[in-house]
Amino acid sequence: MIRKAYAKLNLAIDVLGRREDGYHYVDMVSIPLDLHDFLEISELNSRYETFITADDVSLVCDESNLVHKAFVLMKNHYNLNKSYRIQIYKMIPTQAGLAGGSSDAACLMRAISKSIKNVTLSDLAELGKDIGADVPFCIHESSARVQGVGEKLDLIENNLKFYVLIVKPTMGLATSEVYKLYDEIGQDKKPDIPALVDILNKNPKEKDIAPLLYNGLRKTATTLCPDIQNILDKMKELGLVACEMSGSGSACFALSSDSKKLEAAAKVFNKLGYKTFITHIHHKEN
Incomplete structure (x- = not known):
């Protein structure tokens, strides 16, 4: 299966303070863009391990990659015994403030969740907050006011045509x-x-x-x-x-x-x- 991972744009960010663990409390307004990466996800025979590759040679695809962290999180939380080949096709630039890594992680979580019964976007967002602050927003793929350390979302209905x-x-x-x-x-x-x-x-x-x-x-x-x-x-x-x-x-x-x-x-x-x-x-x- 092939899935799109949409970039995030922040219209405004207010940093409110720093927690002891280093995360920062924020109040921000974020919108999803049509600019996106592609994830090609293929199920493997269970005797193989999941592996990740990317068309961008500068992208590290080891255990530090957010997509890998998302897979491990889903596997452990839902007791999954499946393995996947995950190919990332990058269009969202890295280190740009557009949540490319978080979007890819969220995309994988949404895709894998399709084979699990009774999993909601809210469930995935709650789970994904431990991977990165932008992951809950990227799970929902909707404009939102984002607070806390990224886990509190108030979705915003709009018809912006910019x-x-x-x-x-x-x-x-x-x-x-x-x-x-x-x-x-x-x-x-x-x-x-x-x-x-x-x-x-x-x-x-x-x-x-x-x-x-x-x-x-x-x-x-x-x-x-x-x-x-x-x-x-x-x-x-x-x-x-x-x-x-x-x-x-x-x-x-x-x-x-x-x-x-x-x-x-x-x-x-x-x-x-x-x-x-x-x-x-x-x-x-x-």
Whole structure:
């Protein structure tokens, strides 16, 4: 079977504090994108062990890979005796703040759960929170206000039609390093999360949503990767008003209802040597 693993975009992030175990409490608004990886999952004879491969040679596919952790978690929790060959076809850039690894892990959990009776998405999200903070969101594949350390989700019904330009610098950022520096320098302001949640239900235009886009990790991320600010400044110069950085970086995004405008901007960034993607907001089929 072949399954899609959808990228995540953070419209706003407010970091509220740090737990003793190193995890951070957050309040954020996340949306799924149509940009996705593919997972090809083939069941093996039980005498073989599960193994993972990827078309991206830079992707580590050992026990540290979130897909491997997801498989072990499902196997132990549900007493599974099946083995699989899992091939990951990457489209979501790594170390970009787009939850590519978490999305792949969530995709595997959803796929395996189809052969288990009476397993809900809420069950998988509760289980998946131990793998990574973005896994519960990726399990649901729906826009949401995400709180706690990623395990508390309030799904947001919306019909957003924005196209999305993703621009990624050459340098990627490790989430752990960004949060480590955040603990030292913090954030400049606090986003108005309730206002952002409210406006998502009203089919906003770029100019309406733009003032509410704020990532509390951007100050830290731009300290580590100054190119992030260069990208955001260039987006504004090109007339893109609804722009921000996603997750812990280093990818930046711009929302627009005008796909041609984003295509023109992408050409500019490509000439500057950046990796670009044009996609749109993903909505699950009813």
